Amino acid sequence: xxxxxxxxxHYNKPRNIGSxxxxxxxxxxxxxxxxxxxxxxKLQIKIDENNRIVDAKFKTFGxxxxxxxxxLATEWVKGKTLDEAMAIKNTDIVxxxxxxxxxxxxxxxxxxxxxxxxxxxxxxxxxDNGDGQASAAPTITKASAAACPQQ
Amino acid sequence: xxxxxxxxxxxxxxxxxxxxxxxMPYFREKFGNAASRNHRFGWxxxxxxxxxxxxxAAVIGASGKEIIWTSGATESNNIAVKxxxxxxxxxxxxxxxxxxxxxxxxxxxxxxxxxxFEITFLKVDKLGRINLDELKAAMRDDxxxxxxxxxxxxxxxxxxxxxxxxxxxERGVLFHTDATQAFGKVPIDVEAMGIDMLSASGHKIHxxxxxxxxxxxxxxxxxxxxxxxxxxxxxxGMRSGTLNVPGIVGFGAAAEIAHREIDREAQRLAKLxxxxxxxxxxxxxxxxxxxxxxHALPGTLxxxxxxxxxxxxxxxxxxxxxxxxxxxxxxSLEPSYVLKALGVGEELAHSSIRFSLGRFNTAAEIEQxxxxxxxxxxxxxxxxxxxxxxxxxxxxxxxxxxxx
Numbered sequence: 001x002x003x004x005x006x007x008x009x010h011y012n013k014p015r016n017i018g019s020x021x022x023x024x025x026x027x028x029x030x031x032x033x034x035x036x037x038x039x040x041x042k043l044q045i046k047i048d049e050n051n052r053i054v055d056a057k058f059k060t061f062g063x064x065x066x067x068x069x070x071x072l073a074t075e076w077v078k079g080k081t082l083d084e085a086m087a088i089k090n091t092d093i094v095x096x097x098x099x100x101x102x103x104x105x106x107x108x109x110x111x112x113x114x115x116x117x118x119x120x121x122x123x124x125x126x127x128d129n130g131d132g133q134a135s136a137a138p139t140i141t142k143a144s145a146a147a148c149p150q151q
Numbered sequence: 152x153x154x155x156x157x158x159x160x161x162x163x164x165x166x167x168x169x170x171x172x173x174x175m176p177y178f179r180e181k182f183g184n185a186a187s188r189n190h191r192f193g194w195x196x197x198x199x200x201x202x203x204x205x206x207x208a209a210v211i212g213a214s215g216k217e218i219i220w221t222s223g224a225t226e227s228n229n230i231a232v233k234x235x236x237x238x239x240x241x242x243x244x245x246x247x248x249x250x251x252x253x254x255x256x257x258x259x260x261x262x263x264x265x266x267x268f269e270i271t272f273l274k275v276d277k278l279g280r281i282n283l284d285e286l287k288a289a290m291r292d293d294x295x296x297x298x299x300x301x302x303x304x305x306x307x308x309x310x311x312x313x314x315x316x317x318x319x320x321e322r323g324v325l326f327h328t329d330a331t332q333a334f335g336k337v338p339i340d341v342e343a344m345g346i347d348m349l350s351a352s353g354h355k356i357h358x359x360x361x362x363x364x365x366x367x368x369x370x371x372x373x374x375x376x377x378x379x380x381x382x383x384x385x386x387x388g389m390r391s392g393t394l395n396v397p398g399i400v401g402f403g404a405a406a407e408i409a410h411r412e413i414d415r416e417a418q419r420l421a422k423l424x425x426x427x428x429x430x431x432x433x434x435x436x437x438x439x440x441x442x443x444x445x446h447a448l449p450g451t452l453x454x455x456x457x458x459x460x461x462x463x464x465x466x467x468x469x470x471x472x473x474x475x476x477x478x479x480x481x482x483s484l485e486p487s488y489v490l491k492a493l494g495v496g497e498e499l500a501h502s503s504i505r506f507s508l509g510r511f512n513t514a515a516e517i518e519q520x521x522x523x524x525x526x527x528x529x530x531x532x533x534x535x536x537x538x539x540x541x542x543x544x545x546x547x548x549x550x551x552x553x554x555x
Contacts, residue, residue: 003466008466011463011466011467014534017533017534019539031536033552034552035497035498035501035537035547035552036497036498036501036552038460038461038486038498038501039460040536040537040552041536042536042539059534059535059536059539060534060535060536061458061459061460061498061535061536061537062460062463063460063461063462063463063466064462064463064466066460066463067463067534140550140551140552
């Protein structure tokens with residue numbers, strides 16, 4: 001199985017690797033997946049006062065397609081509002097990266113990661129994490145069924 | 152473009168030019184069928200085949216008369232398991248094997264289970280070795296076969312073969328060993344080790360693909376296997392079909408070369424392998440060597456790189472050929488069952504790389520590999536949420552991941 005040029009590009013020159021401050025009230029963090037599935041993605045977004053995403057960072061444990069999917073996701077969410085980011089579908093990722101069928105689940109996990117980050121930010125806005133303290137251990141969001149190939 | 156480095160010799164090996172040279176006449180002017188008894192073409196081919204039998208037998212301390220030619224070790228394993236079961240099925244219906252065998256042994260065993268045979272799959276310890284007491288306890292009056300591989304293809308651990316052979320002799324149970332990875336690499340003596348049947352493969356010893364060998368003991372006891380392939384009764388009735396003469400000549404030549412250079416080559420490979428392990432572990436933390444470092448094939452090194460996934464590692468070694476136990480690299484998306492049997496944790500099974508060295512690997516290639524592996528691992532760790540969590544002091548085992 002050889003990789004598409006776009007996947008290789010994201011692997012060799014990944015965009016937006018890194019971390020934002022989890023305790024920052026304008027930062028949403030989504031961590032999805034599980035090591036036993038061979039895929040864990042952390043995707044973080046930072047929003048401005050208009051709920052527009054101004055920065056995004058990711059870290060991924062997974063194959064080249066998983067890395068590319070999450071890298072692409074951070075590229076795409078930048079500049080979008082939360083609602084616009086929610087509209088990103090895994091099939092868009094599959095098309096953009098020319099993922100083969102066996103790697104589709106990587107794109108699903110990336111979509112899950114975006115949604116988890118958005119959900120986290122919305123939770124903060126609703127006052128659940130009002131004190132701005134990061135939790136001691138990261139909250140792992142249950143990935144959707146399609147994201148784990150061993151279902 | 153960077154030069155290509157091949158470190159996947161346990162998957163297959165490049166053909167030794169000396170082997171190709173030995174084979175060529177049998178593709179050209181010496182094209183006879185070894186079973187043609189009435190003319191020179193046949194006699195020439197038969198002579199070459201008999202010569203190869205002796206070359207192969209010498210590697211394991213057997214007689215040429217005890218060698219059967221097959222299409223490969225998979226076929227040899229099929230004859231060993233199914234052929235023995237059908238031949239001795241009236242005597243007993245119990246077979247003992249172990250969980251890290253190659254599918255070429257496991258699948259025939261599962262097939263026999265459907266036919267009413269009982270199979271015991273012995274577990275292995277975390278170094279990959281079976282427990283001799285468990286083997287002893289598993290043997291019953293109706294046990295007809297024990298099949299334990301000589302050395303494991305994924306992590307290189309060598310089983311206590313002589314002890315297993317002695318135990319089987321004592322109980323009167325036939326002992327087969329799949330020696331695909333060990334043949335020509337470590338010393339094998341079927342007499343001293345009490346081996347009754349043995350499988351080997353041409354393309355693992357710098358010989359051609361499509362040919363294998365099956366050793367079947369003729370004395371004390373005389374072993375017979377029912378044929379899996381019928382049609383003419385070739386190879387003492389155990390394997391019909393026109394012999395692959397050029398392939399067999401190649402196998403013999405490859406076997407002779409391997410046997411001649413076995414000690415020197417084992418030392419050379421062990422040194423290269425140790426340099427690879429030491430080189431990487433000096434530069435990179437949180438890596439684990441899988442398998443038994445003491446009882447191991449000289450050229451195999453299986454390493455788990457914590458916090459980074461196997462396929463992404465291989466993408467980074469883009470000019471080095473290796474293989475991985477990661478699910479992403481298998482068609483079934485399941486991580487290596489062999490590594491799981493060692494008790495390697497799930498996430499470490501996805502993070503494992505197998506380096507398997509061979510005759511044509513050099514010290515310079517190993518140095519390049521050390522550098523490439525170090526660079527790629529560090530780059531991926533910088534991208535890894537697991538590395539980040541570990542650095543924060545979070546115990547990854549305590550995290551409740553989304554369970555499925």
